[in-house]
Structure formats: C-alpha cells, structure tokens
Amino acid sequence: MTEKKVKHLVVGMTGASGAPIGIELLQAMKHFPDWETHLVISEGARLTIEQETECSLEEVAALATRCYRLGDVGARIASGTFKTQGMVIVPCSMKTLAGVATGYSDNLVLRAADVVIKERRKLVLVARESPLSPLHLQNMQKAADLGALILPPVLTFYNHPASIQDMTRHIVGKILDVFDLEMPNFRRWDGGSVEQSKG
Ligand SMILES: Cc1cc2nc3c(=O)[nH]c(=O)nc-3n(C[C@H](O)[C@H](O)[C@H](O)COP(=O)(O)O)c2cc1C
Numbered sequence: 001m002t003e004k005k006v007k008h009l010v011v012g013m014t015g016a017s018g019a020p021i022g023i024e025l026l027q028a029m030k031h032f033p034d035w036e037t038h039l040v041i042s043e044g045a046r047l048t049i050e051q052e053t054e055c056s057l058e059e060v061a062a063l064a065t066r067c068y069r070l071g072d073v074g075a076r077i078a079s080g081t082f083k084t085q086g087m088v089i090v091p092c093s094m095k096t097l098a099g100v101a102t103g104y105s106d107n108l109v110l111r112a113a114d115v116v117i118k119e120r121r122k123l124v125l126v127a128r129e130s131p132l133s134p135l136h137l138q139n140m141q142k143a144a145d146l147g148a149l150i151l152p153p154v155l156t157f158y159n160h161p162a163s164i165q166d167m168t169r170h171i172v173g174k175i176l177d178v179f180d181l182e183m184p185n186f187r188r189w190d191g192g193s194v195e196q197s198k199g
Contacts, residue, residue, distance in 0.1 A: 007035045009179065010077050010087035010116065011064065012109035015044015016128040018091030018153050019052045020164075024172045025090055026063035032181055038077050038084070039064035040108045044093055070107045077112045086122030087112055088175055091153065094129045094136050101142035123148040124178050126171070149178060159187040 009029065013022040022045070029037050039061065041049070049060055061067035068075045076082040089096060089109065096109060100123075105111040116123045125148050129136055140150050153171045161167045173183030 004034050008038060008082070008084040009035055010038045010040075010084050010112050012040050012042070012087065012089040012092075012096070012112065013045040013049070013060070014042040014089060014091060014093045014096040014109060015046075015048050016091035016093040016096075016126075017048060017052065018126065018128050019045060019048040021126060021153055021168050021171055022090045023049075023053060023055060023060055023063065024165075024168045025088065025175060026060070028169075028172050028176060028183055030063075031184060035085075035181075036065035037063075038112075039067045040070060040077075040112065041067070042070055042093075042096065042107065042109055044095070045091075048091070068108055070109065072108050073105075073111050075108055078108060078115060080115050080119045084116070084121060085179055086124070087116045088124040088126065088178075089113065090124070090126035090175065092125040092127040094127070094139070097125060097127050097136065097139045097143060100125065100148065101139040101146070117146050117148070120147065122178060124151050124175055125149065126151050126153055126175065128153050151175060151178075158189055158192070 026037060029035055099110040100113045103114055105114040113123060125143060127150055144150055155167060156170050159170055173186035176183045
C-alpha cells in the first residue's frame with residue numbers, strides 16, 4: 001500500500017491588523033488532511049491576536065500542525081531541504097514586508113520566507129496597511145519581483161457578504177486558490193445575474 005504524501009504549508013502571522021484571517025486560514029486547512037501547517041507567530045501578531053480576537057495564543061498555536069518559536073531560526077522550515085509547498089504570511093505587516101523584500105532574515109518568519117524565495121516556491125503576502133506609503137509600495141514591488149504574490153485583504157462586495165466572517169472567509173478562499181485548494185462554500189464570480197443589453 002502506498003502512503004499518502006503529506007504536503008506542508010508554512011504560515012507566518014505578523015502584526016498587521018487581520019489576525020482573524022490567519023486564524024481562519026489555519027481552521028480552513030483542517031479540511032485538507034494531507035496537508036500540515038507550520039506556524040510562526042511574530043511579536044506584533046501576539047498583540048493583534050490579543051486585540052482582535054477572542055483566542056489565546058495557545059489556542060491559535062493549537063490550530064497548526066506545528067508551531068515554532070519566532071527566534072528558532074534553526075527550525076526545519078528555516079532550511080530549503082525541508083520541502084514545502086510554500087508560505088503564506090497572513091496578515092503581513094509593513095515591517096515584515098520590508099524584511100522579506102530586502103532579505104533581512106532576523107526571525108523565523110523572515111528566514112522561512114527567504115527560504116521560500118530562494119527555493120522558488122510560492123509565497124503569498126497578505127500585506128495590510130492603509131493608506132500605503134511610497135515605501136510600502138516600493139517594498140511590495142520588490143517582493144512581487146522576487147516572485148511573491150501580494151494579496152492584500154481588500155473588501156469584496158460582489159459575493160454579498162453578510163458578515164465580517166464572510167469577508168474573511170472570502171480572502172482565505174483566495175489564498176487557498178493559490179495552492180489549488182478549494183475553500184468550502186467559496187462563492188466565485190459567475191458572470192452575475194444581470195444580462196448585458198444587446199443594443
Ligand atoms: C492593533 C495593532 C494593529 C496594527 N496594524 C498594523 C497594520 O495594519 N499594518 C502594519 O503594517 N502594522 C500594523 N501594526 C504595527 C505592527 O504590529 C508593528 O509595526 C510591528 O513591529 C510589526 O512587527 P512584525 O512584523 O514582526 O509583527 C499594528 C499594531 C497594532 C498593535
């Protein structure tokens with residue numbers, strides 16, 4: 001009997017607003033039993049998790065298959081020899097974006113992202129700030145040039161969200177799409193119900 005091959009997704013949570021999106025992603029990943037999640041939580045994210053959610057750090061950590069200390073730059077996800085399908089930084093602060101864009105890998109979130117870039121794997125940055133300064137935009141451009149996908153947590157209205165959770169889940173659905181995973185009940189645009197006039 002052949003064993004099912006386990007796939008690995010690295011998840012970094014950093015201190016931009018949007019901790020519930022990271023949590024929703026970790027919960028959604030539980031629908032995919034052949035995937036394992038490897039979580040790192042930054043100091044900034046500790047604050048936003050406290051401010052923005054009802055979850056304790058321990059509860060968030062327990063959603064992942066493994067959770068690593070931020071300073072543990074010797075963890076398996078700090079090496080390219082540990083094969084992963086890629087990484088999502090969700091939410092991604094402007095500070096972490098700057099670190100990714102410049103290769104300044106002084107913590108495990110940044111080192112894991114650096115590894116994903118050097119190994120040419122998928123890197124999704126759910127970068128959040130508003131408004132965006134020229135420096136933020138330059139760093140986004142740099143990261144995009146390195147192969148990262150910039151996926152800001154912007155609002156979507158065409159799917160008629162009834163709640164913040166609906167909006168959060170829609171963003172997570174877009175993240176999962178990058179890894180060819182289908183978010184349960186993800187509402188895709190189907191062309192709309194309004195027929196175009198034939199005039
Ligand atoms: C409640 C709260 C919300 C924040 N929101 C943002 C944000 O949306 N974007 C951002 O870039 N920084 C935001 N910050 C600031 C970052 O947390 C801060 O720059 C931190 O040093 C980022 O470090 P990290 O990337 O290592 O987590 C926020 C901080 C707090 C406490």
